[in-house]
């Protein structure tokens with residue numbers, strides 16, 4: 217089985233801070249990581265490969281050169297090879313333009329059985345790129361996968377809902393996006409880390425001219441959405457710290473509630 | 480299809496504010512009522528009509544309900560093939576409806592269905608999509624006022640002018656560390672998914688009049704490439720955090736799963752619903768369906784009691800719009816106190832029983 221995995225390098229937003237005046241992200245010192253949901257996607261692919269000997273797992277990413285670090289991590293987990301789409305002409309893409317570029321990369325790779333991605337990336341938080349790649353490729357999608365079963369060309373997916381799940385059947389080739397409840401991503405294997413560094417040729421870099429895409433399909437200008445402005449969220453005006461013993465504080469609280477007709 | 484010409488003269492071909500009236504098994508999702516509330520404001524500012532798109536099979540009186548909640552027109556696609564949500568079935572309906580009626584704006588709830596459907600539709604009709612919005616403006620003055628109230632950041636007048644006829648869609652990104660306003664100036668329709676629980680619900684008025692229009696949809700079995708085998712509810716009841724007027728939320732400070740017994744007692748006493756921070760959910764003390772925050776539910780109750788919650792930015796993102804926030808925490812420098820209207824530094828196991836007692840006497 218030929219499995220493709222979409223993975224993105226993202227800043228670890230848990231440690232991100234913003235400048236309250238300019239609203240810019242303080243990028244210095246923020247580590248870049250493999251997007252968490254994508255690690256679940258890669259794990260799903262590797263588990264299918266383990267169960268179906270002879271399968272291959274190829275990771276495809278779009279991003280600047282430094283995304284290679286993340287791809288090495290993917291190979292150290294067990295991916296066979298990687299494609300990095302990197303070109304200044306891709307930069308500034310919104311999800312529409314990003315999905316065009318990644319779909320062009322996938323078309324160049326050729327036939328595949330399964331395309332797996334994360335539900336969403338923790339920087340943009342859009343969850344749009346997966347479905348938009350599927351649409352561009354003209355294949356069906358199942359998002360929010362929390363369980364995947366393979367039977368020949370038939371895939372049965374539990375799709376997470378807010379209050380439960382639905383079970384969905386779909387035929388390959390298809391796109392599946394994964395949530396963290398799907399699995400526990402495996403650790404990198406030390407031997408494979410060395411191996412990945414020793415075989416840089418397993419990461420193929422494609423630029424704009426290497427894939428079948430037009431200038432009006434990717435990058436900043438053709439992107440339908442624009443970031444109009446960005447700013448740090450305003451902290452709500454500080455309230456009142458109540459004082460005294462615990463009982464006194466509770467009494468004050470209810471005095472305030474009454475005065476303001478809250479209860 | 481969605482691209483506007485360079486000179487933008489064809490902009491006026493696109494008219495009306497549409498909301499997707501998401502229903503599951505014949506029950507209208509409450510986010511649809513929030514979208515109608517927000518959509519009405521936008522439609523009034525633009526001077527256009529508010530329409531709802533309803534997709535499914537045998538949906539009873541939902542179309543009437545949508546009119547009562549403010550829709551001037553309800554477009555209905557009713558067919559056996561649309562009984563359950565499928566990406567392909569609904570995308571095809573959307574595409575045909577957009578082609579036929581050319582709406583200027585389309586809002587969908589950022590639910591597990593909305594976030595599956597909207598990107599596919601946007602891509603199909605070649606337009607942009609802004610994810611998970613928490614604030615929308617059409618009117619430029621209202622937008623500048625909104626910005627001025629929450630940030631010292633300024634936007635150039637020229638930029639505002641250029642976007643006078645574009646929807647300004649504001650959303651959190653980078654895990655809630657950053658807010659961004661997105662516009663979609665070169666394509667129509669302008670599409671956004673809207674975070675559930677954030678916008679004010681429309682008020683119901685059964686005397687409202689509206690038109691129900693049946694869509695003539697071309698759809699065959701072969702168009703739908705996924706099969707829904709079953710739909711399973713695991714949460715005992717949908718924990719209706721979004722509708723709750725009072726929420727009592729517990730965090731890591733509870734110390735153990737047992738702490739949620741006190742929280743339940745608290746909720747029962749004040750007529751509220753139990754919420755939780757991610758830390759408490761990850762510790763396995765309570766089900767994920769109770770989680771409030773960026774990756775859980777966004778809430779806006781009249782009173783939010785945060786008990787033993789430190790106030791990580793991802794939690795704050797989901798509750799800071801509550802009318803009144805009361806924080807109880809041992810640690811006086813916990814970030815939760817920065818958003819709290821009333822802060823109580825103390826042991827929640829002492830304070831909560833006192834609040835329960837005082838509530839009984841006062842309410």
Ligand SMILES: Cc1cc2nc3c(=O)[nH]c(=O)nc-3n(C[C@H](O)[C@H](O)[C@H](O)COP(=O)(O)OP(=O)(O)OC[C@H]3O[C@@H](n4cnc5c(N)ncnc54)[C@H](O)[C@@H]3O)c2cc1C
Nearest residue numbers: 278279302303306307308309310311340608609610652659
């Ligand atoms: C605050 C914010 C909110 C957003 N909201 C939306 C939204 O609602 N809807 C929407 O459609 N989009 C939105 N976007 C854009 C969307 O997030 C991006 O398409 C995607 O998630 C990458 O974001 P980025 O910050 O990496 O963007 P950028 O840094 O502008 O990069 C865009 C894409 O190009 C790639 N890239 C960057 N440099 C290079 C390079 N040298 N070579 C190759 N590739 C490169 C990136 O990896 C990325 O995939 C938003 C972006 C931001 C910053």
Ligand SMILES: Nc1ncnc2c1ncn2[C@@H]1O[C@H](COP(=O)(O)O)[C@@H](O)[C@H]1O
Nearest residue numbers: 222277278333334336337342343344345
């Ligand atoms: N630049 C990229 N390269 C590869 N995959 C991506 C890229 N951007 C997004 N994806 C995939 O799409 C998913 C959703 O991303 P997003 O729409 O940005 O939230 C990610 O988890 C990845 O699987």
